[in-house]
Amino acid sequence: MELLKQITDYLQQQKLKLATAESCTAGLIVSELARVPGSGQCIDCGLAVYSPEAKNRYLSVSFDTIDTYGLTSEETSxxxxxxxxxxxxxxxxxxxxxxxGPEPHDDIPVGTVCFAWAFLHDQKIYMMTETRRFSGDRNDVRLAAAHYALERIPKYHRDVLNGSAPLDE
Structure with a gap:
């Protein structure tokens, strides 16, 4: 709970409002953050989008991107x-x-999660992506991935503020 409180405090102090687009965590990122009283001030929405069609319909993810790189890819995230x-x-x-989990898919091992963090700052978009592998059963992976996604927010936001984060091009 301490991590969640720290992230909520950081979002509030920095006047950040979060939206999530979650596939394998199915809304767990925003749900975990919502455990903290007062976190609603810094949450806009959480979208759980599993299917390629939902990713396209709600987030404008290109079917070409999915076909070329796969559902589990930094490009898709x-x-x-x-x-x-x-x-x-x-x-x-x-x-x-x-x-x-419970089974690998397209030769991608269980526990593989691709992340993306996008920041809108000074009318510019900054983007960071990562792929990580977590161990444990299905729900262990989901919870570890949700917490990892949240714990990286302050680091990447500081990178945006100090000019070391990559612009999205």
């Missing part, structure tokens, strides 16, 4: 984060897609 940023009242979005 990047487009999910951008779609969430463009379609909501948020200045930070976190997106993920991955294989929580």
């Amino acid at each position: 990047r487009e999910m984060a951008l779609g969430a940023l463009n379609n909501n009242d948020a200045n930070i979005t976190v997106a993920n897609t991955g294989i929580a």
Whole structure:
């Protein structure tokens, strides 16, 4: 709970409003953050988008991106984060897609999660992506991925503020 409180405090202090676009965590990122009293001030929305059609319909993820790179890819998570940023009242979005289990898919091991964090700052969009692998059963992977997504927010936001974060191009 301490991590969640720290993230909520950071979002509030920095006047950040979060939208999530979640596939393998199915809304757990925003749900975990919502455990903290007062967190509603810094949450715009949480979208759980599993199917390619939902990713396209709600987040404008290109079917070409999914076909070329796969559902579990940084490219897909990047487009999910951008779609969430463009379609909501948020200045930070976190997106993920991955294989929580119980079986690997398309030779991608269980526990593989691709993340994207998008920040709108000074009318510019900054984007960071990562792929991580978590251990445990399906729900262990989901919870670890949700907490990882949240704990990276302050680091990446500080990178945006100090000019070391990459612009989205």
